[in-house]
Each structure stands twice: as structure tokens, then as C-alpha cells.
Amino acid sequence: MIVLRYSRLGTRKYLSHIDVLRDFGRIVRRADIPVAYSEGFNPHALLFFSPPTPVGVSSVAEYVGIGTAASSEETLARFNAAVTEEMRASEAFLTAKNPNLAGRIVAADYVFPFPADAFRPEEGLTLDYVKKGERVVEEAGDRIFAAGEREGRLLLTLACGNVTLRADRVFAALKERTGIAADIGEVIKTEQYVRENGALVAVPQWLKGL
Amino acid sequence: MKNFENRSFPLLSRAEKPARYTGGEWNAVRKTENVRARFCLCFPDLYEIGMSNLGMQILYSEINSIDGFACERCYAPAEDMAALLRSEGRRLSSLESGIPLKDFDIVGFSVQFELLYTGILYMLDLAGIPFRAEERGEEFPILLAGGPCAVDPEPFADFFDCIVIGEGEGVDSAVLALAAEGKEKGWSKREILARAKEITGVYVPALHKKGEKVTKAVFADFENAPYPLRPVVANTEAVHDRAVIELYRGCASGCRFCQAGYYYRPIRERSPEKCTEQAKAIVRNTGYGEIAMCSLSTGDYSGLHALMDGLRDFVHEKRVNLSLPSLRLSSFSGDIAQESRRSSLTFAPEAGTQRLRDVINKNVTDAEIDNIAKAFEAGYDSVKLYFMLGLPTETDEDIAGIAAICARLRELYFKTRGKRGPNISVSCAVFIPKPCTPFQWEAQISFDEMLRKQNYLRGLLRRIKGVSFSWHGAESSVLEAALARGDRRLSQVIERAYVLGAKFDSWSEKFDWEAWQRAFADCGLDMEEYTGTRDTEEELPWDFIDAGVSKRYLLAQRALAYEGVTTRSCREGCNGCGANRLGRCTIE
Secondary structure (H helix, E strand, O other): OEEEEEEEOHHHHHOOHHHHHHHHHHHHHHHOOOEOEOOOOOOOEOEEEOOOOOOOOEEEEEEEEEOEOOOHHHHHHHHHHOOOHHHOEEEEEEOOOOOOHHHHEEEEEEEEEEEHHHOOHHHOOEEEEEEOOEEEEEEOHHHEEEEEEEOOEEEEEEEOOOOOOOHHHHHHHHHHHHOOOOOHHHOEEEEEEEEEOOEEEEHHHHHHOO | OHHHHHOOHHHHOOOOOHHHOOOOOOOOOOOOOOOOEEEEEEEOOOHHHHOOOHHHHHHHHHHHOOOOEEEEEEEOOOHHHHHHHHHOOOOOEOOOOOOEHHHOOEEEEEOOOHHHHHHHHHHHHHHOOOOOHHHOOOOOOEEEEEOHHHHOOHHHHHHOOEEEOEOOOOHHHHHHHHHHHHHHHOOOHHHHHHHHOOOOOEEOHHHOOOOOOEEOEOOOOHHHOOOOOOOOOOOOOOOOOOEEEEOEEOOOOOOOOOHHHHHOOOOEEOOHHHHHHHHHHHHHHHOOOEEEEEOOOHHHOOOHHHHHHHHHHHHHHHOOEEEOOOOOHHHOOHHHHHHOOOOEEEEEEEOOOHHHHHHOOOOOOHHHHOOHHHHHHOOOOEEEEEEEEOOOOOOHHHHHHHHHHHHHHHHHHHHHOOOOOOEEEEEEEEOOOOOOOOOOOOOOOOHHHHHHHHHHHHHHHHOOOOEEEEEOOHHHHHHHHHHHOOOOOHHHHHHHHHHOOOOOOOOOOOOOHHHHHHHHHHOOOOHHHHHOOOOOOOOOOOOOEEOOOOHHHHHHHHHHHHHOOOOOOHHHOOOOOOHHHOOOOOOO
16 A cells, blocks of 8 residues: 655645545546555445545645555656645655554644744643534643644644544634634644554654554 | 735635635646736536536636636635625635636626526626626626527626627637737727627627627537536536536437527537547546536437447446436437446436327337336336426326326336335426427416426325425526516516525525515516517517527427427438528538
8 A cells, every 4th residue: 555645735725524535536546546446336446544634724744545556656656747736745655554544643733823832731722612503612731742833833733533633623712812813724734643652653654664 | 826815715714615716626727927818707606516517618628728818717606705705895706816807808607597697696796897788897897698598698688798699619719819809909898899799609789789680609510629628627526526528419309398409409419439539538637437428318329339339448447437417218228227337317208198298399108118117127226207397288187197107117117126116206397488499489387387286296196105206496487487588678677686685596595586576576577478478470589599490490390289299300300490501410
């Protein structure tokens, strides 16, 4: 299997996850990547995705596993010829088996358009949002694994995967707290992690060791 | 990407489905340099609907293939986005470059359907462009319209500077060339329009003199007509997300209610070799997992088997489905059904009895309806059937015939397939008399009669197991009929209805019947005047258009309808409709 690390920038960040899934079927077909198909009455291309990124949030660290016998160089080149600049893949990794990205990924880094001191771990973070017509107020500090700074902006490592903390909700809470008129379109996902022996390991590093 | 900040992007994060407004799709074209003139192709309905329209893709690709010309797109924003644009004081802009509509050289609307008329005003309103041509000075672009509704352009003629009657290939680009030349030479809009008027198919309402004829534009060399081999792939699920090939234009069947069947004549087929080549190229360029073979009656295409043979290996290798919309019962064969595995098949007998089918010239016999058994044999369990209520001369016996067909199919199913029972879904539209058909003089049945007939049929179908029934709204059918055969006076009604809140009229949940009723009343017009019978001696609002098929032929067909006499398919021999004056009918 080949895992591609691709981006979701510009107009692509406004696609919903379901639109991305649909688009990939077309991308691999027009890229002419020889992809394997599932068995059964309705065979589908063997494509495996990292957890969804919220609509409006950019990313340079999306991952997709493609069941193909093609080489990583060829898959990367073909993929990049079949997508717009905003979705280009930067790296391809060959893995012996399906790395189960959706199941293994536990965290992701996001850079927020706020100063680094907009969040202090000791203060926690209260989310207040509407889900299915009902107001939800919850404490989210325990799902923020780390806080730091990148180029003067706040960098947070959030739970992502089976236990998740949505970056759009964190953004809304921080926007409210700081009073800064930022736009969700300025949030960017920069890395995703799996947990190995209790420590977070960045996906590229992990894939190389598989 | 630099200009994203100048576009509606900050608004996007607040929109319900932002992917509708971002552009940036695969195969979208954005020209930044050496552009002599810009055309904005507008569709007066949502992105998901407009992106499925083949005509839009054809014109977009054709104009962008010409050096110096740029074509961009704009679709009607949903109401949440419209509210955002208004609250932020922004104007409706194109998807590709974010240029406000009013800064284009030409803004062209695709008018596919009568219930989209208010969508035009909705978009103009959001673009800050006055509705009426006479209110727009030199600072505004030329407003153009085209599409099937141009068969009777009078209801919206006052809104446009020019209207393309017939096929847009070669015509829209010719008008754009004049706009470019006019800009370079300093011509006034009127000077440009006076020249545009000389192009076949171009109707300029402001310069039109009484008694003048406008001849429908026909692209004669259909084999080599511009065709989008790199269609734009929608960002978000469109109604039809698939590669489309157009097998032929026109229709040989001559169903007497069918506007497309008459208006798109002469019949021009594209060779199966060309279609095969195009289908492969489109799949390679887009990655679509489905190829739809489109035409008004796909099973009648003379090259169908050659085409299927040409594509068989390719679709297998690429894992692409073939879809065959618009199959006629008479041309349906089981082997074709085998190759396009789908969950259900759709047929349109249109009427319940042989007598009524003869009246409307739907040359489908009871024996052919039995042909659906082949679909059951091929493994299908679901069949969708389209009918029309309120056809001329219809009686309750004809309606009962619809239920009889369903009962018959159920019986056939049990003979050929298992015990489970088929799913039959019956969908009933209301007959709407349309211009350029032998029924253009007919009345539409009254509103009360529509409800009575629908209820009667519902009662009959309820007794048959496995049959579901859906029907078109009576109110919107009345409105569609009133607008379809409208005259110039209706532009006031459309404008009034829009002011009263009517928009997205084709969406049943948005349809505002009260607004339309009030709009007619406020303008002192009676809807029934438009939906009623027309005298065959009377001059009709669209009589100035030469659509190819002669009025004499339509009248003769009307007489045959009342006698219950059918007319053979044009494939069996020319019936002399007159359309071949405008271009050679390739099946002759």
C-alpha cells in the first residue's frame, strides 16, 4: 500500500469529508493509478483516509492509503498530475500492509490565527456549541495534548481520531475568548500523530518504520 | 490564490455549503492574460443543479477554447449566501476570478425551465444589475439568454438585450466576438446589438420589428460540434456527476406533447466512433465512474450497439458504469439492460391506454410494455414508470389504464422472477401545453380537475401491492403552463412575483403559490387566459420564431391526434415536418 501525504488548501479546504471521499474515486481513476478493488457486489477502490478535517480548516498533513502495486514515486507523480495545486501530495510512503490510519491516528497539530498566549493549559478550555439543535457546554482541556508556538501563532496538539476535539470548535472558543476577528479559513492542520509506547509519533516517522 | 481575500472567502466560512461558491474545480479555466472579452455564464438555480447541465459545459468549453475570450460561471447562491452577500454589501461574482457580474462584457443566462424565471431576477438583484434592458446604460454588460425556454422568449424578453434562439454553439461566441470588437472600436451597446441581430438565431427584443422572423440557430455539423472533453468536475455532489456523451440531437418519435422532440430537430446523429472516443477522453480527463449516454431516446440511436462494443473493454478496465437514460420501450432489449447494471429501470409509457397513446403519438403498444419482462429476466426488481395526467381527450378509463399496466407488470414479474414482488413506482406529471408542439393550442386541465384525477389514480394504485405513487404539484404545473405560452406582459408578473418573494420556484418547498397568484392579480392578468385553449387562427406570441417545423405540420399533427391516428417514426421515412430546411436531418 502507498500512503500519500497531501494538502487541502485554498478552495479545497471548503470540501466536506464526504465530498473528499467522492472526489478521490475520480482522482485515482483520472490519475490512472492501478488501484485494487474490494470484492463483492459493489466493489469500491481500496482507499483509506486519515480522520476528517472540518470544513474550512486547511491542512498540509492529510493522509490517504491507496491499495496499489505501483511504486511510491509513480503513485506520487500520477496523483500530482491529477489534482490542482491546492491538493498536491508532498510525500509517498510504501507500507507492507494497510496502516489503518483512521484507527491509529490519535492527535493532530493545528496552527490557530491567535497569539501563542491565547491558551494556557492550566486554564483549560470550555466549549459552548450547538449539536443537533441542542446546546452543549463541555470542558475540552483534557483533549489538548500540547500547546506551543509557530511563527508567532498558537500551535495546539488536539485529540483527533476515535476521541476527537474538533479544531473548528476550539477555534470558536478561542475567538470568543480573545475577541480577535479571525476566520476559520486561517486555521491549518500541520501534522498528525499515532501513539507508540505511550508517546506521540508523527505519521511520516511512523510510516517509515512500518 | 492571492485574490482570495478580495473574494467572498470570509463569507464562505459562514455559508451552509461553501463548496458551492469556491470554484477551483478540476478542469475549471481561469484566464488572466490577454483577455479581449469576458463572458459570465449564469445558471438561475443552485450549483448542484447547474453543474449537471450539459449545455453550460458545452458553451464554457467552447468559449474558453478561443484565444482572447474567457468564460466564467455563476450559479444562483442559496438564500443563506444571498443574505451574507447583502449584509456584507458584496455583489454576486463569478466563481473563477471573483469578478462581479456587472463587470463582464456579456452576462449570459441558461434558461432551462419556466420555473427558473425568478432565478434570473434573483441573480441580477444580487449582482446590482437593473432588471430591464431599457434601464441599463452603457456601464452595464450585454445581457443574453439562451436555452430551451427561448422557444417562447416573450415572458422574459424585456430583461435581456439579446436572446439566442436555438443552439448556442457558435452563436454565443460570435456575439462575444462582436462585444470584443465593439469595446476596441468604441461602439455603443446598440451598435453591437444591431450587428448581433444579423447572426442567425439572435433575437434583439429592442430592435425587433413587427413581422420580422427570427430563425432558430442549428449547428449543422453536429459530428464536429464543440464538445467538452474536459468538463468541470463539481466540488460537491451534483445531481448528475458523470461523464456525458450526446449521441444525437432531435428525436424521431414525434410524441405530440414533447417540446424537445420538435424543437431540437433536425435530427443529427454523432457517429459511434466519435462518441466512443469522446467518452474515453472524458473519463480520462475527469475520472468519472459513470458514462451517461444522453439523447431524447437513447435506445433509438442507430450506433448504440457499435458504441457499446467500442466501450466494453474500456469500461471494464476502468470500472466505469454505463447508464442509458431515456430508453423507449419499443427499443428496449434485454442485452442492453444486462450491460448497464443499475438497480432500477425507467420507462415512460405516458398514458394508460392504447387509445390515448395513439392520440399523443407515443408509439408504445401493450405488447411492448410486456417487454419490461425482459428487464425482470435480466435481474431487475424495480421499475419506474412515467405518466402524464390531463392529456387532450383523456377520460377516467385512460387513468384506470395506468393501474392496469401496474397490475400487468406485477403478474409478469411473478412469471419471470421470484416471489418477492417487484417495486413499481409511478410518477405522474400534469400535461402542460408547450410551444412548438402539435398541442400548443390545447388547454391545460383545471386545477380542480388535476386534484380529482390525482386522487382517482391514487385510489386505484393503492389497491396494488408494491406500487408507489408520486405526482407533480398542481399549483406549479398551472404556473409552468401559464409561463410557457406567455407574452410580453408576463415580464411584469415575473418581476412582481419576485418582489413578493417568489424564487426557487422549482423547489416544491420554496414554491410560493400565493405570491404568484397575487402577482397576476396585481398586474391585472388572468392565469387562465394563458392556460386555456388557443384559437388556431390566433397569432401566438412565439409565431415570429422559425423553429424549423412548420405551423402547417403542427396543425396537421393536431388533427391526426384528434382522429387517434399515429405518425411513424422519422427513422422509417421522412414525415415532412420542415425542420430539415435548417440543417440536414442525418437519419434521412
